[in-house]
Amino acid sequence: MTDFTEDDIRAQVRAWLTDNWDPERGLVEWRNMLIESGWGVPHWPEEWHGRGLPVGMAPVVEEEFDKGGAVGVAKMGIRTLAAATILEHGTDLHKQRFLRGILTGEETWCQLFSEPGSGSDLAGAVTRADFQGGKWVINGQKVWNTSAHHADFGLLLARTDWDAVKHQGLSYFLLDMRQPGVEVHQLRQMNGHASFNQVFFTDAVVEPEYQIGGLGEGWKVATTTLMHERRGADGVRRYATGSDRPGRIYEEERAEVATVMAPYVWYPQRTGRADLLIERAKAAGRWDDPAVRQEVAKALTLARTAEWTARRAREAQQLGLPQGPEGSIGKLAASIVARACARAHTMIAGPDAMLTGEDDGTGGVVAEILVSTPAISIAGGTDEIQRNIISERILSMPKEARHDTDRPFRDVPRNQVG
Amino acid sequence: MKFSFSEEQTEFRNMLRRFLNDRSPTTEVRRVMETESGYDAEVWRMMAEELGVAAIHIPEAYGGAGFGVSELAIAAEEAGRALLPSPFFGSTVMAATAIAEAGTDAQKQALLPGIASGGTIAALAAAEPGTGWNADAFTATARPDNGSWRLAGRKSYVLDGMAASLVVAAARLPDGGLGLFSLPADSAGLARRPLQSMDPTRRLAQMDFDGAPADLLGGPEAGAPAWARTLDVAAVCLAGEMVGGAERLREDALEYVSMRMQFGRSIASFQVTKHKAADMLLEVELAKAAAYYAAAAADDDDEVDQPLPALASLAKATASDTYMQTAIHAVQMHGGIGFTHDNDTQLWFKRAKASEAFLGTAADHRERMLQHWNA
Numbered sequence: 001m002t003d004f005t006e007d008d009i010r011a012q013v014r015a016w017l018t019d020n021w022d023p024e025r026g027l028v029e030w031r032n033m034l035i036e037s038g039w040g041v042p043h044w045p046e047e048w049h050g051r052g053l054p055v056g057m058a059p060v061v062e063e064e065f066d067k068g069g070a071v072g073v074a075k076m077g078i079r080t081l082a083a084a085t086i087l088e089h090g091t092d093l094h095k096q097r098f099l100r101g102i103l104t105g106e107e108t109w110c111q112l113f114s115e116p117g118s119g120s121d122l123a124g125a126v127t128r129a130d131f132q133g134g135k136w137v138i139n140g141q142k143v144w145n146t147s148a149h150h151a152d153f154g155l156l157l158a159r160t161d162w163d164a165v166k167h168q169g170l171s172y173f174l175l176d177m178r179q180p181g182v183e184v185h186q187l188r189q190m191n192g193h194a195s196f197n198q199v200f201f202t203d204a205v206v207e208p209e210y211q212i213g214g215l216g217e218g219w220k221v222a223t224t225t226l227m228h229e230r231r232g233a234d235g236v237r238r239y240a241t242g243s244d245r246p247g248r249i250y251e252e253e254r255a256e257v258a259t260v261m262a263p264y265v266w267y268p269q270r271t272g273r274a275d276l277l278i279e280r281a282k283a284a285g286r287w288d289d290p291a292v293r294q295e296v297a298k299a300l301t302l303a304r305t306a307e308w309t310a311r312r313a314r315e316a317q318q319l320g321l322p323q324g325p326e327g328s329i330g331k332l333a334a335s336i337v338a339r340a341c342a343r344a345h346t347m348i349a350g351p352d353a354m355l356t357g358e359d360d361g362t363g364g365v366v367a368e369i370l371v372s373t374p375a376i377s378i379a380g381g382t383d384e385i386q387r388n389i390i391s392e393r394i395l396s397m398p399k400e401a402r403h404d405t406d407r408p409f410r411d412v413p414r415n416q417v418g
Numbered sequence: 419m420k421f422s423f424s425e426e427q428t429e430f431r432n433m434l435r436r437f438l439n440d441r442s443p444t445t446e447v448r449r450v451m452e453t454e455s456g457y458d459a460e461v462w463r464m465m466a467e468e469l470g471v472a473a474i475h476i477p478e479a480y481g482g483a484g485f486g487v488s489e490l491a492i493a494a495e496e497a498g499r500a501l502l503p504s505p506f507f508g509s510t511v512m513a514a515t516a517i518a519e520a521g522t523d524a525q526k527q528a529l530l531p532g533i534a535s536g537g538t539i540a541a542l543a544a545a546e547p548g549t550g551w552n553a554d555a556f557t558a559t560a561r562p563d564n565g566s567w568r569l570a571g572r573k574s575y576v577l578d579g580m581a582a583s584l585v586v587a588a589a590r591l592p593d594g595g596l597g598l599f600s601l602p603a604d605s606a607g608l609a610r611r612p613l614q615s616m617d618p619t620r621r622l623a624q625m626d627f628d629g630a631p632a633d634l635l636g637g638p639e640a641g642a643p644a645w646a647r648t649l650d651v652a653a654v655c656l657a658g659e660m661v662g663g664a665e666r667l668r669e670d671a672l673e674y675v676s677m678r679m680q681f682g683r684s685i686a687s688f689q690v691t692k693h694k695a696a697d698m699l700l701e702v703e704l705a706k707a708a709a710y711y712a713a714a715a716a717d718d719d720d721e722v723d724q725p726l727p728a729l730a731s732l733a734k735a736t737a738s739d740t741y742m743q744t745a746i747h748a749v750q751m752h753g754g755i756g757f758t759h760d761n762d763t764q765l766w767f768k769r770a771k772a773s774e775a776f777l778g779t780a781a782d783h784r785e786r787m788l789q790h791w792n793a
């Protein structure tokens with residue numbers, strides 16, 4: 001890593017884009033160029049498609065891309081969790097096999113953690129992985145798995161030892177979803193979308209080299225995935241919507257948004273859309289209503305303070321401070337923001353809050369906000385779980401007495417499901 | 419009775435609850451909400467003919483049962499608890515009240531018996547796009563025409579507007595006063611279309627009047643007080659409906675957490691779950707107290723220490739905040755399954771969401787409460 005300033009970086013990115021950016025290139029071809037140059041993920045190590053820059057420089061590079069309308073590597077969805085997990089715990093084989101496909105967008109991922117009987121209590125997973133005939137054989141069921149219906153690979157947490165205590169009997173696998181032993185059923189949500197799934201395994205197979213982390217170390221690896229998920233849920237993330245500019249690469253990006261990104265179309269709405277509040281209040285003729293103004297001000301205050309808090313956390317991270325459970329603060333704040341926004345949107349909409357689709361006056365956007373915000377306090381770990389993490393791990397408050405970690409897992413009481 | 423129910427009232431409630439458990443479980447609600455009409459005509463017929471639900475507060479002289487708003491609100495509460503899709507609210511609670519309050523004896527003789535029997539479904543077209551139920555903002559007009567009237571303007575959020583054969587409409591008189599009018603739903607000059615509603619169990623319509631002929635109910639002075647009273651009765655009944663729904667959500671969520679285990683123990687054993695359940699009980703009980711007190715006020719002003727509009731609005735605001743908060747907690751307590759289409763919690767969640775806005779927001783009603791409050 002050489003000495004550089006932010007200005008140096010900006011100049012380098014601009015120069016590289018001037019020489020290379022061409023909207024008539026194919027999307028995959030372009031992303032491969034980003035991978036070769038390291039500008040797609042500049043904060044990744046040089047040997048793995050990056051430039052080894054500090055994390056703080058990634059948004060700077062991204063800004064330069066945005067200015068020129070240049071498309072970046074694929075960033076949305078579970079792929080970011082897969083990449084983070086593989087970078088931290090994967091073997092060279094894993095990195096070689098998966099990182100490029102993640103960045104080009106050619107291969108997509110899903111997270112196979114939650115089960116009918118274990119959601120908050122992920123370590124209570126009962127999907128089994130048995131080593132038979134030199135392979136891992138998987139049986140059981142997962143649920144709520146976003147994008148599993150078109151994913152190529154899954155991040156799988158499964159039980160390999162029933163006599164060990166709960167957290168020590170789990171292992172983590174990179175599972176090929178395109179095989180006969182994996183069956184996926186889409187589930188419909190209360191907002192009408194069908195982003196998540198049930199996934200059934202019947203003698204599905206994982207080759208031994210695609211176990212990630214050691215035997216019985218699945219929980220440790222899963223913690224990495226979850227920490228990245230929660231940190232990513234701090235409300236600062238942007239959502240790919242696809243640019244409406246002309247050019248082959250934009251067309252291909254729009255097609256990507258319309259297909260593999262489809263499960264995420266409502267994700268901006270589940271944040272509560274603070275960005276729409278003032279515009280909506282004016283359009284609805286309620287901008288002068290003092291009660292509405294109070295709600296809008298409260299929602300905006302929460303949204304902005306949550307954003308600044310998240311940015312402080314990111315800067316701390318960029319300064320090299322260790323990453324811990326503080327992702328839980330941002331995630332919890334995002335839930336509170338979403339609810340405040342839903343409340344304000346309801347007041348602004350007035351009687352139109354009873355309507356949906358073409359009739360709600362916003363093409364259904366507000367209606368979608370109102371029926372999507374309940375997801376944010378559940379997905380990726382519920383608010384209650386975030387509060388437990390904050391109080392026990394950040395504030396070091398006494399832990400709840402536990403009766404599920406002092407005995408072999410097979411003796412722990414659990415739900416009778418599946 | 420504002421703090422307790424009579425034996426007859428309790429019996430009426432129990433009978434309704436049994437009927438709705440039997441005839442309108444959520445499997446039926448889900449089936450019916452996908453149909454074009456949005457309600458089960460046979461269930462409605464039985465409720466009207468066998469249980470007298472369409473006639474509760476309509477005077478006996480006009481084919482009704484002659485009970486009060488308290489009984490009407492009990493029926494609303496049970497319907498809300500069951501999430502019953504039916505023309506009860508639009509026809510009996512809203513339109514019949516407007517006719518009973520504004521109409522002449524002859525008009526009531528002509529219009530109310532049909533509604534009381536359940537055979538006629540009526541709808542009240544009062545709210546307007548964007549401004550809702552605020553009568554000061556109504557812009558639809560009525561002009562005299564050869565001893566009759568013609569209406570012009572757009573009405574929206576008309577509950578049961580597509581199912582109705584009879585329409586009661588609110589429109590401005592030439593002198594700026596408010597008139598209530600009746601006309602057949604298939605009149606020339608009246609066009610209606612279904613609106614896409616957030617809550618599929620509660621159907622709404624938009625109505626465009628373009629010179630539709632209509633009868634003025636009562637005289638030119640009758641409209642304003644009749645509308646005010648109708649809004650109060652509707653707010654009281656909506657409060658009842660909402661506390662019924664909230665209580666059901668609360669009970670179902672409690673049942674769910676009592677069954678579910680995580681971390682080797684019942685999730686009901688976590689203190690945060692218990693506190694949430696306790697808060698839900700508290701809020702629902704407060705909202706019930708408000709709804710029952712307001713219903714008593716609607717039946718007998720002398721029984722209470724505040725005017726009906728203040729109490730009706732207090733009840734509406736309290737119940738709608740409580741319903742929404744209870745629904746949010748209920749989804750949360752279910753975890754991932756609470757966010758699915760197949761879990762019933764979402765049905766009540768959407769009703770709670772729509773009820774926040776129906777008849778005016780909680781903020782509107784709190785303002786109205788203070789304007790009428792006896793300090």
Ligand SMILES: Cc1cc2nc3c(=O)[nH]c(=O)nc-3n(C[C@H](O)[C@H](O)[C@H](O)COP(=O)(O)OP(=O)(O)OC[C@H]3O[C@@H](n4cnc5c(N)ncnc54)[C@H](O)[C@@H]3O)c2cc1C
Pocket residue numbers: 110111112113114115116117118119120121143144145146147196375378379380381382383384385388678680681685688690691750751752753754755757
């Ligand atoms: C939109 C969406 C997308 C999702 N995507 C994925 C995905 O891609 N992959 C995946 O694996 N999963 C996914 N999930 C699942 C999600 O992670 C779980 O739903 C969540 O962790 C809660 O688990 P559960 O549904 O089993 O609820 P439960 O764990 O049964 O929780 C029920 C209630 O009990 C409370 N509770 C549980 N334990 C405690 C405790 N110790 N203290 C206090 N309260 C407690 C919870 O907070 C909740 O209110 C998704 C969920 C949603 C809604």
